[in-house]
Amino acid sequence: MRTLSIALLALAITGCETTSGTGRKTAAERAAEIERYRAQKAAEEQARKQAIAEGRDPDQAVAEATPATPATPATPATPATPAAPATPATPAAAAPAAPALPVGPRTGLFGLRASLLGSTLSTGESAGSTSTVGLRYFFNEMVAADVDAGFAFVSVGKTSVSGLALGLGLNIYGGSQGKALRPFFAVAGSLSQVGAADTSTTLVSLSAGGGLEYWVAPQLSVSTTLLLGLATVPNADTLAIGTFRPSLGVTLYTE
Structure with a gap:
């Protein structure tokens, strides 16, 4: 008690306490x-x-x-928060490959050219040779202009004269775009000043013909030309028709 x-x-x-559910x-x-x-x-x-x-x-x-006090159940462990997946690294952008240069004529193409082993107008007993250097520029994929300057040598019988020559030309190309071998039609005019001792002679010529140009690489070509020309010496009232034998031309192009 x-x-x-x-x-x-x-x-x-x-x-x-008469109210339950409040923790008391x-x-x-x-x-x-x-x-x-x-x-x-x-x-x-x-x-x-x-x-x-x-x-x-x-x-x-x-x-x-004494009854054993029941063990308090262990509080379940809070599951670990899963780790966020790693963000994949952004792949580096590949540098675009430089486009390959096309071969053959193209607009704006500019070249430094040289012509060797050719001949000037040859008629009967007269013969000559010329070597030139010059420039070539393409206005579009078909039309190019040449400006040449060089050394001229002419012989008539036993008389030989030499001097300087200046020429202008226009080439019109055929064939398919992108082909390495291209035929062309050419027209040209030249002015040569040749002489021996105290005398000199001016020679004016016009010529037309054709040739082939082959692009060894996008910026290098070799060419050969065969022309039929008309030449005159204004001071001597001389007019001659003959051919220009093929020459070997090499052109190094830049854009």
Whole structure:
């Protein structure tokens, strides 16, 4: 009765809670706890008395009579947050390959040319040779202009004269675009100043014909030309018709 009285006094001091679900114990719950506590103490006292009567250790008997407190279940571990997948590295942009240069004539193509092993107008006993250097420019894929300057040598019988020559020409190309071998039609005019000792002669000529040009590479070509020409010496009222033997031309192009 003393134990019950102490429990009821504790209940009166702490007050009675009539609302459940707020985390506080109600009066009925507190009373049930007191009743369980009283029953446990009575069982412990009974076990102690019986152990003494049987000659056993009273403390061990009390421990055996006390129910084991259930273990509080372990709180499940919070699953680890999965790591965010690594953002794949952005692949480096490949540098675009430089387009290959086409072969053959093309608009704006500019070249430095040289012509070797050719001949000037040849008629009967007269013969001559010329070597020139010059420029070539393409207005479009079919039409190019030449400007040449060089050294001229002419012989008539046993007389030989030499001098300088200046020429202008126009070439019209045929064939398919992009082909390395291209035929062309050519017209040209030249002015030569030749002489020996204290005398000099001016030679004017016009010629037309054709040739072939082969692009070894996009910026290098070789060519040969065969022309039929008309030449005159204004001071001597001389007019001659003859051919210009093929020459070997080499042209180095730049854009």
